[in-house]
Amino acid sequence: MQLTGANLIAGADASDGSQRQAALDPWSNEELAVEFVGATHDEVDRALQAAARAMPSYNAAAPRARADLLRRMGDEILDLGDTLIERCCAETGLPAARIESERGRTVNQLRMFADLVEEGSWVDARIDTAAPDRQPLPKPDVRRMLRPLGPVVVFGASNFPLAFSAAGGDTASALAAGCAVVVKAHRSHPGTAELVARALGRAIAACNMDAGLFSLLHGPGAEVGHALVTHPLTRAVGFTGSAGGGRSLFDAAAARPDPIPVFAEMGSINPVFVLPGALRERADQIAAGLHQSVTLSVGQFCTNPGLVVGLESPELVSLRASTAELIEQTAPATMLNSGIRNSYERAIGSFGAQQGVALAARSEAEVAAGRTEAGAHLFATDAATYMGNAELGEEIFGPSTLLVASQSREELLEVANGLVGHLTATIHAADGELEEYADLIAVLESKVGRLLINGFPTGVEVCSAMTHGGPYPASTDTRFTSVGTAAIYRFARPVSYQGFPQMALPEALRDANPLGILRQVDSTYTREPVSTGA
């Protein structure tokens, strides 16, 4: 399992480009083995041509075959064993336990989509039977189901080298929907991406499928990404990363002669509202949970809680003190790369310099800059200052949070009303307190994709009910999630078949219901065959 640094296009190495870059180990800031070759425009084109060519045979295969492929991909990733864990740790500065757990999540995502595809009802099949005698006009036989959108471009995320990268949720859901995928590797972990891409390639070969289903391209700057998003064959884009990066892809896609959807999940501040009753009951417990959520994986989660809002009170002072103590004891830790660490340091410096903002606490131990380390930070301010300074509403990517004290219930609601879109919002409440704050829930519901009661937003459960997305700028399309089974709907579109003879219909729409899926037949949900067949 030697790395080559080449792009992988439909199962073959390609390295025509002249741009080469090695990955850096953030623990030492030294170059890791192998230089990765930036893809040329011709290679971008070849990857997308191969993707488009691979789709018809992939979609002609039974759902079971697609499920088998996804499961095999998971197995091949596991078969990489410690090679993957070691390279991934070296490229990301994340500890082995975290990478192992992320590998588990990545494999589970592939299996979850395999189950979904095998069950089959996700295609939302609908059959309206004909009524030839209807007056004044006969009613035609119309059937519809979801079909794959076309080749999907996926951008790997720096903070999830496995679960949101080469074989992450975007890739898994796009393949599950029947789309071929071209991944742009994140330059922060290109070796991890290559290892995973080769594992996917082996799975495709083992399942006798078209190698064009998956390609991986490198490219250190924005050029390869732009070429992928504007390529005529690209039909959709999945992205997890910064607001600036996501918006520039969105703009490029919207400016195409034929605009395509961009699903950019761009992070969020994930406000936490702590109600008075909860503070009275368990300020220390909330402080402990908050601290853990803020500092988990050095704060490098898009669901990191960067804002905590409460009513000014002795209990809020106590929450602040308990949190401050925990922050001070937090050991500095290595961030993903020096770019992210430097941005964090700049943001911390700028935050602390704002009028009316106090640095309430920071990691006491010294930060080792040569190890790309960052310390934890707690800032504090009042609601009036917060609402009067837009910079305080911007995300700091890293282990930092801002505690905001409001003078009244009304002011707390004002803070909520002033929020832009976020992935999540959390309320900590005592028993019975939620009824009293129903207006707060209603406001927050309009601002986010996921609401939590008495929990913390990090740790996004991968399940069918998850929404990971939210109103802009949390994501560019709030109608979809990037985590959970519903993520598949980003990459499919409905197609209707009118007046089709049985044998020309896709299996999902045939009278006999050979796949046994749940369908709407004349607007009634059923798994039964259609009795009044054409």
Add this chain to the structure above:
Amino acid sequence: MQLTGANLIAGADASDGSQRQAALDPWSNEELAVEFVGATHDEVDRALQAAARAMPSYNAAAPRARADLLRRMGDEILDLGDTLIERCCAETGLPAARIESERGRTVNQLRMFADLVEEGSWVDARIDTAAPDRQPLPKPDVRRMLRPLGPVVVFGASNFPLAFSAAGGDTASALAAGCAVVVKAHRSHPGTAELVARALGRAIAACNMDAGLFSLLHGPGAEVGHALVTHPLTRAVGFTGSAGGGRSLFDAAAARPDPIPVFAEMGSINPVFVLPGALRERADQIAAGLHQSVTLSVGQFCTNPGLVVGLESPELVSLRASTAELIEQTAPATMLNSGIRNSYERAIGSFGAQQGVALAARSEAEVAAGRTEAGAHLFATDAATYMGNAELGEEIFGPSTLLVASQSREELLEVANGLVGHLTATIHAADGELEEYADLIAVLESKVGRLLINGFPTGVEVCSAMTHGGPYPASTDTRFTSVGTAAIYRFARPVSYQGFPQMALPEALRDANPLGILRQVDSTYTREPVSTGA
């Protein structure tokens, strides 16, 4: 039921603007009664403020109340009686029978969405129950359902003064989803829009709902439309009309600080492929159906078939001759307005002047320009000419079609491969012939939202399996339909609720399933209550 020409904002007349324009009767090109007042920017703002304020109480009401409102709206439209029919005929040049049938469709759409909302399962409720003992981390209780997106702006369409206008499919589906609606009336039928808007206002009042749920604004130019699309409170846009108009709204929405979705259905050429066996069996019957579909409502449908492709053969010559004869006998008829008629005349002139294109037939009777009339046209060319001239691929809005003869099966497939996105594609085939042309079906499936066998694309059935939309430029978002029950999904987004106590959850997500809807509980579809409640 006297028209006032005022904008209707949350149930009240508003006419602060200085721009005034009367509607023209296309039968005579004379002005009809009442001048309509263009909305001011302040009025645009008031309409959207009222819309946003109206949503919480509307969504707090039971699904039954929403269904009652939609049904009452239909009843109020019917109660307008002949006043509506007469004004609508005068404004559109369409005959009373067509308007009566469109009124029926409009009312049925409202009732269909009432049924959908009352049944309730459309919210796609999903419940993943907690597993507190799961290792290494407890599994949280996560539940999700679809919630309304926010205020929706709808643009009335010139060619469907009822079914795609003030109370058309966009308005009905947005209201069904729980969104308030602001309609921009089409300047071609402002009186029809006012009558319908007042009917909706009466329904809202009768149901004791917030008047802000619906507003109607006039504006002869693009300014009011642009102000509506760029208003900060607008969350989505529905539009049916020209490619230029739809794209300009899409671009304005994509350039917002917070981009919003635009569902623009921009028309289409709706290619029809006539296979050799079908031609041998029933060329005359196909000619008759084609002629009817091309000339229905003076060709003013977005599903109008503007391209017919067959293999060069004596039978294709015979199809051409039969169609030509029917076209010649077609009486010229009044179009919607002189702008549309003049565009049609220009397009016809330009088409006929293209190298290698023959005018095969046109209405023999003389066209009365003073009555805004247009005659039917049949053009013919060969596949090589067609593929070599991009102008021949552009839509002519009106009663015209182009017959293309290809020299071989391969050339016919080339024509299909070269198509851009369309709403529909149709294949006429003899028994057994579809198997032989499976590749043609596969190509066309990737190009359209609806495929028809042995039918004609006009007459879009309003049902749960309909897809009215397609790859760009047929529509700006091919993942959605603007006709049928699935149109509701354009105006909703998923929200997840994690760790919520029962009483704080929306009814659709409570353990007991009080609404009796179909849900996914731990990934299994069921209407049963959740047994392991929180």
